[in-house]
Amino acid sequence: MSEKFDVIIVGAGPAGSAAAYSLAKMGFNVLIIERGKYPGAKNVMGGRMYAYALNRLIPEFWKEAPVERKVTREKLTFQGEKASFTLDFMDEELREPPNSFTVQRAKFDQWFANKAVEAGATLVPGIRVDDLIWENKKVVGIVAGTDKIEANVVIAADGAVSLIAEKAGLKKFDVKQFALGMKEIIELPEKTIEERFNLASGEGAAQLFVGQCTKEIPGGGFIYTNKSSLSVGIVIYIDRLIKKKIESHNIILEFNTNPEVARLIEGGKILEYSAHVIPETSRSGLFIDGLLVAGDAGGLVVNSGLTLRGMDMAIASGVAAAEAVKKAAEKNDFSKEILSYYEELLKRDFVLRDKETFKKAPEFLQNEKLYTLYPDFVCRLFHRLTLVNGPKKRVFDEILEESEGKRIQMFLDMLRGMRAL
Amino acid sequence: MNISIEERLGLVSFEIDNEKHIKVDTSLCSECDEKTCLYFCPTKRFTLENGKIKHDYEGCIECGTCKFACPKGVVDFNYPRGGYGVYYKYG
Numbered sequence: 001m002s003e004k005f006d007v008i009i010v011g012a013g014p015a016g017s018a019a020a021y022s023l024a025k026m027g028f029n030v031l032i033i034e035r036g037k038y039p040g041a042k043n044v045m046g047g048r049m050y051a052y053a054l055n056r057l058i059p060e061f062w063k064e065a066p067v068e069r070k071v072t073r074e075k076l077t078f079q080g081e082k083a084s085f086t087l088d089f090m091d092e093e094l095r096e097p098p099n100s101f102t103v104q105r106a107k108f109d110q111w112f113a114n115k116a117v118e119a120g121a122t123l124v125p126g127i128r129v130d131d132l133i134w135e136n137k138k139v140v141g142i143v144a145g146t147d148k149i150e151a152n153v154v155i156a157a158d159g160a161v162s163l164i165a166e167k168a169g170l171k172k173f174d175v176k177q178f179a180l181g182m183k184e185i186i187e188l189p190e191k192t193i194e195e196r197f198n199l200a201s202g203e204g205a206a207q208l209f210v211g212q213c214t215k216e217i218p219g220g221g222f223i224y225t226n227k228s229s230l231s232v233g234i235v236i237y238i239d240r241l242i243k244k245k246i247e248s249h250n251i252i253l254e255f256n257t258n259p260e261v262a263r264l265i266e267g268g269k270i271l272e273y274s275a276h277v278i279p280e281t282s283r284s285g286l287f288i289d290g291l292l293v294a295g296d297a298g299g300l301v302v303n304s305g306l307t308l309r310g311m312d313m314a315i316a317s318g319v320a321a322a323e324a325v326k327k328a329a330e331k332n333d334f335s336k337e338i339l340s341y342y343e344e345l346l347k348r349d350f351v352l353r354d355k356e357t358f359k360k361a362p363e364f365l366q367n368e369k370l371y372t373l374y375p376d377f378v379c380r381l382f383h384r385l386t387l388v389n390g391p392k393k394r395v396f397d398e399i400l401e402e403s404e405g406k407r408i409q410m411f412l413d414m415l416r417g418m419r420a421l
Numbered sequence: 422m423n424i425s426i427e428e429r430l431g432l433v434s435f436e437i438d439n440e441k442h443i444k445v446d447t448s449l450c451s452e453c454d455e456k457t458c459l460y461f462c463p464t465k466r467f468t469l470e471n472g473k474i475k476h477d478y479e480g481c482i483e484c485g486t487c488k489f490a491c492p493k494g495v496v497d498f499n500y501p502r503g504g505y506g507v508y509y510k511y512g
C-alpha cells in the first residue's frame with residue numbers, strides 16, 4: 001500500500017470505530033487497522049455498555065446493533081463469610097430511553113466496525129501496527145511489518161496496553177493503574193435466565209458482588225445476563241493481588257462455587273474464558289504532533305464502584321478525536337497546538353469531566369475494608385436482625401452492638417467515600 | 422461447572438504463531454524473590470520448574486498483565502503478529 005490517507009486509526013475497538021465512523025461521515029479518507037482476524041477477536045468486557053454515547057452517534061442503535069439485553073434490573077450483593085445480602089433495584093425508567101445494554105464484543109465490535117466501513121472507511125483486519133513514522137518530530141504515519149503508510153494524523157485506539165502510545169513517547173502506565181478482569185461465558189436457556197433473574201422477556205440484569213469473592217483483594221465480581229448466556233467474572237487490582245500471593249485464575253474458579261453464584265449458573269456450560277487489563281487512571285498527555293490517543297489507550301475508564309464505564313468513554317473519546325481532526329484539517333495544521341482541541345472537547349463533554357469527578361475513586365476503592373469489614377458487617381447485622389432465638393433487641397441497639405469498636409473507622413470511610421464517589 | 426484453568430483454556434480459540442510474541446529473560450528470575458508472575462497470569466503461563474521460571478506463549482490470551490506486573494521488567498511484551506493469537510468468539 002503506498003496510498004496516503006487523511007487519517008489512520010490503530011485498533012477497531014469502540015474508540016477506533018467511533019472515530020472512523022465519524023470521520024468517514026465527515027468525508028475523510030480513513031484507514032482502520034486491526035490486529036485481530038476480525039474486529040472484536042481480541043476484546044473483552046464485563047458485558048454492559050451504557051447507551052448514551054453511542055445513541056448520540058447512531059440514534060436508536062439498539063434497533064440494528066447486536067445487543068443482548070436491555071438492563072432494567074440492577075443488583076448489588078454484599079458477600080460476608082457465611083451470608084450474603086442483595087439489593088435488588090428494578091426501574092421502569094431504565095427502559096425508555098434505555099440506560100444500558102449487555103453486549104458481546106466479538107459480535108458488537110464487528111457490527112460497529114462495519115458501520116464505519118459502510119460510512120466509507122477502509123478496514124484492514126489481521127494486521128498489527130508495529131511502529132510510527134516520524135518527520136521533524138511529528139507523527140506522519142504507521143509501520144506494519146514491511147508496510148509503511150502515511151497520513152496527516154494517526155489515532156491510537158489500540159486499547160489498554162497501547163504499545164502505540166508508548167511508541168509515541170507518552171508516559172508508560174504503571175501496574176498500580178491497572179485492574180485485571182477475568183470472565184467466562186456460561187450458556188443457559190433464555191427462559192432459565194429470565195426466571196432466575198426475574199426478568200421480562202428481552203430484558204436483562206447486572207449483578208455486582210462485593211466482599212468474600214475477591215479474597216480481601218480490592219475489586220468485585222459480576223454477572224451480566226446475555227440472551228442465552230451469562231457473563232460471569234471478577235475484576236481485581238493487580239498490585240494487591242500480587243501482595244496477597246493468590247493465583248488470579250483461582251479467584252474466578254472459586255467465584256463459581258460461591259453458593260449465591262452457584263445457584264445462578266447451575267446447569268450452565270462454560271463456553272469461553274477470557275481476561276484483559278483495565279486502566280483506571282488516564283494518561284497525562286493524550287496528544288502530540290500528528291497523533292491522538294483515544295479510549296482505553298488513554299486510560300479513559302471510569303470506575304465508581306457501582307458503574308464500570310469504558311465503552312461509552314471510548315466511543316465519546318473517539319468522536320471527540322474525530323472532531324479535533326476536523327478542526328486541524330480545516331487549518332491544515334496537525335500540530336499539538338491545534339489537536340489540543342481534543343482535550344478541550346473531552347472536558348466539555350463528559351469524558352474528562354467524569355474522570356475528574358471520580359478521580360479519587362480508585363484510591364478509595366482500593367481500601368481493603370470495603371471488601372472485608374463492610375460486606376461482613378452488613379451480613380452480620382442482618383443475621384442479628386432476622387434471627388429469632390430468644391428475646392429480640394431494638395434495631396438501633398443491634399446496630400450499635402455490631403458496630404462496636406469500628407464506628408470511628410466506619411465514619412471516616414464514609415466521609416472518604418462521599419468525597420471520592 | 423468448576424473446571425480447571427487447563428480445561429478453560431481448551432475452550433478458547435487460538436491461531437498459534439510459530440514466533441514467540443512474549444520473551445522472558447529468565448536469567449534475572451533467580452534474583453526475583455516475589456515471583457509475582459506465578460500469581461498474576463490469568464492463564465498460568467508462568468511456571469516454576471526445578472527452581473526455574475518457564476514461560477509458555479502458547480495459550481497466552483494477551484491480557485497485558487505481565488507487561489506491567491513483572492517487578493524486574495524482564496518481560497518483553499508484544500502482541501502476536503496480525504491475525505495470530507487468541508480469537509474470542511464471544512468476548
Ligand SMILES: Cc1cc2nc3c(=O)[nH]c(=O)nc-3n(C[C@H](O)[C@H](O)[C@H](O)COP(=O)(O)OP(=O)(O)OC[C@H]3O[C@@H](n4cnc5c(N)ncnc54)[C@H](O)[C@@H]3O)c2cc1C
Nearest residue numbers: 011013014015035045046048129158159181295296310311
Ligand atoms: C473484564 C472486563 C470487564 C469490563 N466491563 C466493562 C463494562 O461492563 N462496561 C464498560 O463500558 N466497559 C467495561 N470494560 C472496559 C471496556 O472493555 C474498555 O473500556 C473498552 O473496550 C475500550 O475500548 P477501546 O476501543 O479503547 O479499546 P479496545 O476495545 O481494547 O480495542 C482496541 C483494539 O485495538 C486493537 N489493537 C491493539 N494494538 C494494535 C496494534 N498494534 N495494531 C493493530 N490493532 C491493534 C485490538 O485488537 C483491539 O481491537 C471492561 C473491561 C474488562 C477487561
Ligand code: SF4
Nearest residue numbers: 450453457458491493
Ligand atoms: S516476576 Fe518477572 S522477574 Fe520475577 S520470576 Fe516472574 S518473570 Fe521473573
Ligand code: SF4
Nearest residue numbers: 462481482484485487
Ligand atoms: S499476556 Fe496475560 S495471559 Fe499472556 S502471559 Fe502475560 S499475563 Fe499471561
